Amino acid sequence: MEDISPRLDRELLAGFVAPVPGMAPLRPDAAGPERRNLVAHDPQDPDAPPVPVRVYLPARPDAAPAGLPLPTVVFVHGGGFTAGEQLEWFDPLCELYAEGAGAVVVSVGYRLAPRHPYPAAQQDCRTVLRWLRREGAGLGADGERVALAGSSSGAAVVTGLTLALRDTGEALPTLLLLHAPVLDDRHLTPSSRLVQDRRTWNRRSSLAGWAAYLHPLPPGHPDVPPYAAPARAQRLDGLPPVYLSVGDLEVARDEVIEFGLRLSQAGVPLELHVFPGAYHGFDIKDPQAGISRHSLATQADALRRALHPADRTIIEQASSV
Numbered sequence: 001m002e003d004i005s006p007r008l009d010r011e012l013l014a015g016f017v018a019p020v021p022g023m024a025p026l027r028p029d030a031a032g033p034e035r036r037n038l039v040a041h042d043p044q045d046p047d048a049p050p051v052p053v054r055v056y057l058p059a060r061p062d063a064a065p066a067g068l069p070l071p072t073v074v075f076v077h078g079g080g081f082t083a084g085e086q087l088e089w090f091d092p093l094c095e096l097y098a099e100g101a102g103a104v105v106v107s108v109g110y111r112l113a114p115r116h117p118y119p120a121a122q123q124d125c126r127t128v129l130r131w132l133r134r135e136g137a138g139l140g141a142d143g144e145r146v147a148l149a150g151s152s153s154g155a156a157v158v159t160g161l162t163l164a165l166r167d168t169g170e171a172l173p174t175l176l177l178l179h180a181p182v183l184d185d186r187h188l189t190p191s192s193r194l195v196q197d198r199r200t201w202n203r204r205s206s207l208a209g210w211a212a213y214l215h216p217l218p219p220g221h222p223d224v225p226p227y228a229a230p231a232r233a234q235r236l237d238g239l240p241p242v243y244l245s246v247g248d249l250e251v252a253r254d255e256v257i258e259f260g261l262r263l264s265q266a267g268v269p270l271e272l273h274v275f276p277g278a279y280h281g282f283d284i285k286d287p288q289a290g291i292s293r294h295s296l297a298t299q300a301d302a303l304r305r306a307l308h309p310a311d312r313t314i315i316e317q318a319s320s321v
Helices: 010-017 087-101 120-139 153-168 190-194 203-214 253-265 290-307
Strands: 034-040 051-057 070-076 104-108 141-151 175-179 242-247 270-275
Touching: 010 290, 034 087, 034 120, 051 087, 051 120, 070 087, 070 120, 070 153, 070 290, 087 104, 087 141, 087 290, 104 120, 120 141, 120 153, 141 153, 141 290, 153 175, 153 203, 175 290, 190 203, 190 253, 242 253, 242 290, 253 270, 270 290
Parallel strands: 070 104, 070 141, 141 175, 175 242, 242 270
Antiparallel strands: 034 051, 051 104
16 A cells, blocks of 8 residues: 555544654643663673663652662664664653653663664663562562564564573563564565555565664565564464554554464463554654554553553543543
């Protein structure tokens, strides 16, 4: 489909046709969390490179009982596997997660392709998890009560990492939140051929991103491992609960729905959202649209329920985005 705009949700049309230089603020007038730029090191592997992280400490005083650490969300950004060097660009989403989930959020500045193809990004995320287990208490963060959240290409990274953690017997996250995920390098589904519009993430850009990440293997090569392209995994049992969201005008729509079906069939607790009339990253580019507010609220609520199981409500801050 060369022009998807006729099928867009009407509130999304203006944001779709007008380029936005960065992620729009979600709550411009709200006091945000405290932010810290730190560096994570892997205590188990001195040869692993240090990883820059941006930490968000929620401003709400009632986020946790006095003296107890907060749960943690490790966020892995998107960018087609090749972009996202400026972690502050993701401040609005990380702040929403911190306040909405009552959690410390750690945004990972992982190494990017093509200079650093798979498995560099996944190794960096593992470094951050190990660092949190050792030093999270110093931040007021519970390094054992962790949700992994990945957006777009970042979702491929955290899903592959979770599969690897399962297979090596390491601690699994409490929740795997996959926002607009890309999971399959093969591009065999109808939706992977449908979206050609150059104003959004399309088939051509998707294949280019996967090529950079998988180098020297090309997308679709039979030797691509499932830890790199998680839709290739033969087994999905034993994974933690998963939140999945995707727009119905995305290249990855069909692979996300198929992945969700396989998760459910494997006995993995699943929350799946397919947003009609929505393009890739709609809720980041145009967060004030009604459908975007709904998407962002479901993400915050999923994190909240997983990390604070005694609190089953959607907090006002998340639902009023």
